[in-house]
Amino acid sequence: xxxxxxxxxxxxxxxxxxxxxxxxxxxxxxxxxxxxxxxxxxxxxxxxxxxxxxxxxxxxxxxxxxxxxxxxxxxxxxxxxxxxxxxxxxxxxxxxxxxxxxxxxxxxxxxxxxxxxxxxxxxxxxxxxxxxxxxxxxxxxxxxxxxxxxxxxxxxxxxxxxxxxxxxxxxxxxxxxxxxxxxxxxxxxxxxxxxxxxxxxxxxxxxxxxxxxxxxxxxxxxxxxxxxxxxxxxxxxxxxxxxxxxxxxxxxxxxxxxxxxxxxxxxxxxxxxxxxxxxxxxxxxxxxxxxxxxxxxxxxxxxxxxxxxxxxxxxxxxxxxxxxxxxxxxxxxxxxxxxxxxxxxxxxxxxxxxxxxxxxxxxxxxxxxxxxxxxxxxxxxxxxxxxxxxxxxxxxxxxxxxxxxxxxxxxxxxxxxxxxxxxxxxxxxxxxxxxxxxxxxxxxxxxxxxxxx
Amino acid sequence: xxxxxxxxxxxxxxxxxxxxxxxxxxxxxxxxxxxxxxxxxxxxxxxxxxxxxxxxxxxxxxxxxxxxxxxxxxxxxxxxxxxxxxxxxxxxxxxxxxxxxxxxxxxxxxxxxxxxxxxxxxxxxxxxxxxxxxxxxxxxxxxxxxxxxxxxxxxxxx
Numbered sequence: 114x115x116x117x118x119x120x121x122x123x124x125x126x127x128x129x130x131x132x133x134x135x136x137x138x139x140x141x142x143x144x145x146x147x148x149x150x151x152x153x154x155x156x157x158x159x160x161x162x163x164x165x166x167x168x169x170x171x172x173x174x175x176x177x178x179x180x181x182x183x184x185x186x187x188x189x190x191x192x193x194x195x196x197x198x199x200x201x202x203x204x205x206x207x208x209x210x211x212x213x214x215x216x217x218x219x220x221x222x223x224x225x226x227x228x229x230x231x232x233x234x235x236x237x238x239x240x241x242x243x244x245x246x247x248x249x250x251x252x253x254x255x256x257x258x259x260x261x262x263x264x265x266x267x268x269x270x271x272x273x274x275x276x277x278x279x280x281x282x283x284x285x286x287x288x289x290x291x292x293x294x295x296x297x298x299x300x301x302x303x304x305x306x307x308x309x310x311x312x313x314x315x316x317x318x319x320x321x322x323x324x325x326x327x328x329x330x331x332x333x334x335x336x337x338x339x340x341x342x343x344x345x346x347x348x349x350x351x352x353x354x355x356x357x358x359x360x361x362x363x364x365x366x367x368x369x370x371x372x373x374x375x376x377x378x379x380x381x382x383x384x385x386x387x388x389x390x391x392x393x394x395x396x397x398x399x400x401x402x403x404x405x406x407x408x409x410x411x412x413x414x415x416x417x418x419x420x421x422x423x424x425x426x427x428x429x430x431x432x433x434x435x436x437x438x439x440x441x442x443x444x445x446x447x448x449x450x451x452x453x454x455x456x457x458x459x460x461x462x463x464x465x466x467x468x469x470x471x472x473x474x475x476x477x478x479x480x481x482x483x484x485x486x487x488x489x490x491x492x493x494x495x496x497x498x499x500x501x502x503x504x505x506x507x508x509x510x511x512x513x514x515x516x517x518x519x520x521x522x523x524x525x526x527x528x529x530x531x532x533x534x535x536x537x538x539x540x541x542x543x544x545x546x547x548x549x550x551x552x553x554x555x556x557x558x559x560x561x562x563x564x565x566x
Numbered sequence: 567x568x569x570x571x572x573x574x575x576x577x578x579x580x581x582x583x584x585x586x587x588x589x590x591x592x593x594x595x596x597x598x599x600x601x602x603x604x605x606x607x608x609x610x611x612x613x614x615x616x617x618x619x620x621x622x623x624x625x626x627x628x629x630x631x632x633x634x635x636x637x638x639x640x641x642x643x644x645x646x647x648x649x650x651x652x653x654x655x656x657x658x659x660x661x662x663x664x665x666x667x668x669x670x671x672x673x674x675x676x677x678x679x680x681x682x683x684x685x686x687x688x689x690x691x692x693x694x695x696x697x698x699x700x701x702x703x704x705x706x707x708x709x710x711x712x713x714x715x716x717x718x719x720x721x722x723x724x
Contacts, residue, residue, distance in 0.1 A: 226597060233600040235610040242657050245610070250664055259665070267640065267668035270657050295610045296603070333582065336589040342596030482589040487581050556578055 122289035129185035130157025132192030139195035151308040159388040162281035169257030177256040216328035228303040237349030248283035249293040269446035278391040279352045302347040309358040316365035317553030330553040345539035353542040361546035387426035471518045488548035494555035619711025639691035640667035647672040652697035693717040
């Protein structure tokens with residue numbers, strides 16, 4: 114029964130997300146099956162968790178579960194009808210030569226291995242106490258986290274201020290399984306990886322025009338030790354890999370929108386970027402970076418209005434969550450002080466240490482191998498191309514890293530260096546798939562340079 | 567242009583080779599660690615509590631014990647400051663004792679006398695010491711595994 118419930122929960126998430134994806138792409142006439150399934154998972158997770166959060170304010174228990182299920186299925190049916198109406202067809206992008214077949218097979222095997230490995234580990238510290246805890250408390254309360262949890266000083270350790278994207282996805286599985294099950298709930302994390310690798314391959318292929326390069330970057334992705342072998346990876350149930358997948362998707366579709374003028378891509382950007390602050394608080398920084406870069410692209414394209422509309426959903430999520438935290442009287446606990454000029458001036462002396470710790474982490478081969486060296490070379494290539502979308506991609510890799518380092522100027526820990534050392538590896542993980550996107554485009558650079566320089 | 571192209575291919579081949587040579591010895595063993603299962607609902611909580619305190623099925627036993635305390639009043643959890651294991655254990659107690667209110671007190675010094683003096687006995691249900699030694703004069707102690715000591719302040723009436 115538990116496994117049946119698990120499949121029902123995953124099915125409803127996929128149907129919800131796939132419905133929205135089909136609605137977005139219906140008019141294009143063709144759906145890439147792999148793209149639709151990947152986006153189906155990402156958007157499904159976002160929509161189901163948001164529906165649970167909003168619905169949980171008004172109802173609970175079976176009624177809440179039924180309402181979210183009906184809403185999800187309705188979105189699925191609407192998407193299917195839009196597809197039928199537009200006479201759109203699914204197509205499966207089959208590899209066309211031995212290289213592509215080999216690389217695609219490697220990617221598939223890696224996904225299967227990471228599914229297997231995920232079930233071998235327990236949830237990590239944050240995975241258990243910051244994320245799963247919320248899902249369990251909500252489950253025990255019929256599907257909504259009790260307001261008393263947010264104002265409890267004793268449970269401030271579990272960061273009540275963190276958003277509910279992943280905990281409520283876990284909750285959705287619990288509601289369907291009928292109990293909080295810490296073994297089966299881990300399935301959602303390799304599913305994020307399973308969405309990330311093909312999406313990376315697809316985005317690199319589309320932006321570079323070479324499918325084998327996309328498949329190569331996807332095949333190399335799990336060799337970054339942080340994915341599977343370090344704290345924060347998918348095997349321990351942290352939200353950093355899921356956040357990185359949303360960032361990759363939002364960035365990739367923003368670049369595709371710039372490249373193709375296709376309005377469908379900006380809708381996907383709007384959806385994926387809106388979910389960044391819903392997955393983790395640091396998602397606001399990533400969202401802000403994308404808004405800044407997107408504004409640059411939209412000015413150059415003279416499509417500022419279209420872009421400004423696309424950031425609406427993200428603003429709504431950010432404001433909605435802030436207002437909610439005010440209403441539930443969140444216990445004032447934070448690892449960071451509110452930034453101000455006086456604080457920055459006071460803590461400016463930290464800069465030297467912060468840069469030192471950042472570079473020590475970037476060169477930590479146990480966490481990253483030489484991934485950041487590859488990313489740095491790719492950034493140099495992209496800057497050398499002098500093409501706006503490639504400069505934007507380089508900035509999308511570099512800016513979050515700089516901003517993530519600078520936030521420790523506002524750290525309230527007695528030892529900001531201990532704070533940074535313990536958390537910065539996970540923050541860097543958010544940018545890692547975007548770094549592979551940069552590497553993929555750098556790999557196909559010279560021809561383009563010949564053409565444009 | 568051809569030289570440039572060779573340089574490009576050579577550079578990336580070398581970088582990817584070094585990347586894989588550095589990664590595989592780290593990723594490979596990590597993938598081989600542990601075994602699947604057990605397929606249990608409280609797998610993670612139980613595994614941590616077993617490793618830190620030796621308690622089997624701690625996710626069931628600890629809440630059962632805490633339920634025997636008075637329904638009113640929070641559980642006060644003492645943890646050692648700057649001791650990750652003690653703090654983690656305190657958080658685990660906070661996790662499994664839901665929905666009871668908890669108060670976490672980080673003890674910086676060698677004793678908890680000062681912190682205890684600030685607690686009104688009739689306002690709390692129990693005191694939990696995580697890798698912290700309670701003072702000798704403190705009454706009835708219940709040892710919960712190797713690192714947790716519970717001192718019930720008020721017990722539920724039968």
